[in-house]
Amino acid sequence: MDAVCVATPDDRHFEAARDAIRARKHVLIEKPSVLSLSELDELTRLATENEVLAKVVYHKxxxxxxxxxxxxxxxxxxxxxxxxxxxxxxxxxxxxxxxxxxxxxxxxxxxxxxxxxxxxxxxxxxxxxxxxxxxxxxxxxxxxxxxxxxxxxxxxxxxxxxxxxxxxxxxxxxxxxxxxxxxxxxxxxxxxxxxxxxxxxxxxxxxxxxxxxxxxxxxxxxxxxxxxxxxxEPWGERSQRGYGIEVIERFFQEAAFVEFDGPSEQRNKRLAQMRTLTYNDITADRxxxxxxxxxxxxxxxxxxxxxxxxxxxxxxxxxxxxxxxxxxxxxxxxxxxx
Incomplete structure (x- = not known):
């Protein structure tokens, strides 16, 4: 398992996200990411220490x-x-x-x-x-x-x-x-x-x-x-799509890019690149x-x-x-x- 989604009620995000990050899993958190800046600071620090992505869903x-x-x-x-x-x-x-x-x-x-x-x-x-x-x-x-x-x-x-x-x-x-x-x-x-x-x-x-x-x-x-x-679809198959699905797919694409889109020695470079995405990274959620x-x-x-x-x-x-x-x-x- 490489990634975890946290979709608990809004006042129960922090502990689940913290534990997943400590386990070195990429994390996608339902909005709001957390309820206080001290919690956000802690998740940001842990994500840096454990070299994983910590993202939040804002599908709108x-x-x-x-x-x-x-x-x-x-x-x-x-x-x-x-x-x-x-x-x-x-x-x-x-x-x-x-x-x-x-x-x-x-x-x-x-x-x-x-x-x-x-x-x-x-x-x-x-x-x-x-x-x-x-x-x-x-x-x-x-x-x-x-x-x-x-x-x-x-x-x-x-x-x-x-x-x-x-x-x-x-x-x-x-x-x-x-x-x-x-x-x-x-x-x-x-x-x-x-x-x-x-x-x-x-x-x-x-x-x-x-x-x-x-x-x-x-x-x-x-x-x-x-x-x-x-x-x-006009070509006969049935599908499910929409922007509510798109943002979740994007997270898994970003996590996959970090883990699998190149040599392991360049992983930290790919991680840093994905952290610059201000639409969903928790560092941009202050x-x-x-x-x-x-x-x-x-x-x-x-x-x-x-x-x-x-x-x-x-x-x-x-x-x-x-x-x-x-x-x-x-x-x-x-x-x-x-």
Whole structure:
């Protein structure tokens, strides 16, 4: 065995990934990679020591629409992103059924907002710096209204450019929409630039399907066959493909390149080459993990009776410093630089 995939619940990634890396296996971790920068630092160190790849799955980077968005931005067609809005809403069957075993104390933003955090950071970076993080949310459906389990979360992330201009992104997530909602999983993004607006909506870009007694349960009203689909090809064979599969295949191609694509004495050179791929290497995941760690701390404070907290990034108090309203002394979540 050369590689391991870690697809445990989002708060159980670190130990499994750590053990696999210690066993000198290449590792692909489901998003988010981990929940804190200290855990990310540890995995990065272990991957270097054990000379293996440590990667994270962000399949939305391979969505054709998102690839075109990045192409336009990198080619200068879209100039200077100013702000954006992203939304991903999932049905109650997710929180109440599929994830019921582990959902206590969790929130939908850590689970799915990270898709958009990486999309934003990868597409529009790296010539900016993460500046601050804030969040709020609602409780009372999945768990008690005064408990630690969140129905919906509204997250805001602000980046700062070298010219001091800010770019703000609001990301709304939920796992309590009705099970018979036509979109099933409702996804929307909008980004505003100095010279353009990019808007995309999952239900408006593709197929709408209604089949008696089969939609929206067994079959989806608005299926996303770009992500994953089974097809009868024109030449007769049946296949399964999509960008959700593509990113996993890419990981195994990268691991195979390291192990088998040349003489053993050049393995470290091939390993270093694969580690430069910022779309999935954990060394390029610092901003996303910093936001997740900040989000988790803000929601924990809110559940404890102190809503409205703000985390400042790379300020005088430390890499991640949490400020409660009315309290000038911060709680340092991470001392090192993000």
């Amino acid at each position: 980077l391979a969505d054709p629409d998102h690839k075109k968005l990045r192409t336009f931005y990198q080619d200068g067609v879209l100039k200077h992103v100013n702000n954006g809005y992203c939304s991903l809403l999932e049905p109650k069957s997710i929180s109440g059924g599929q994830f019921a075993e582990w959902i206590t104390g969790r929130n939908p933003a850590t689970y799915v907002a990270v898709h958009y955090l990486k999309l934003i950071d990868f597409t529009f970076g790296p010539n900016w710096s993460l500046d601050r993080v804030s969040a709020t949310g609602q409780r009372g459906l999945v768990g008690p209204a005064d408990g630690p389990t969140w129905d919906s979360v509204q997250l805001q992330v602000v980046y700062r450019y070298p010219d001091t201009r800010d770019a703000a992104f609001d990301i709304h997530t939920s796992w309590v929409t009705p099970d018979n909602f036509p979109g099933y999983v409702e996804q929307e993004v909008q980004f505003r630039f100095d010279n353009a607006v990019w808007s995309a909506h999952q239900r408006k870009r593709g197929v709408e399907l209604t089949v008696e007694n089969r939609t929206p349960g067994e079959l989806k009203n608005t299926p996303n066959y770009h992500y994953n689909g089974t097809f009868l 901003n996303c993990v910093a936001i997740v760690q900040s989000l988790e701390a803000i929601l924990a404070r809110a559940a404890g009776g102190a809503p409205g907290c703000l985390v400042k990034v790379n300020g005088s108090a430390g890499g991640l410093a949490l400020y409660e309203p009315g309290n000038a002394k911060p709680l340092v979540l991470y001392e090192g630089r993000v």
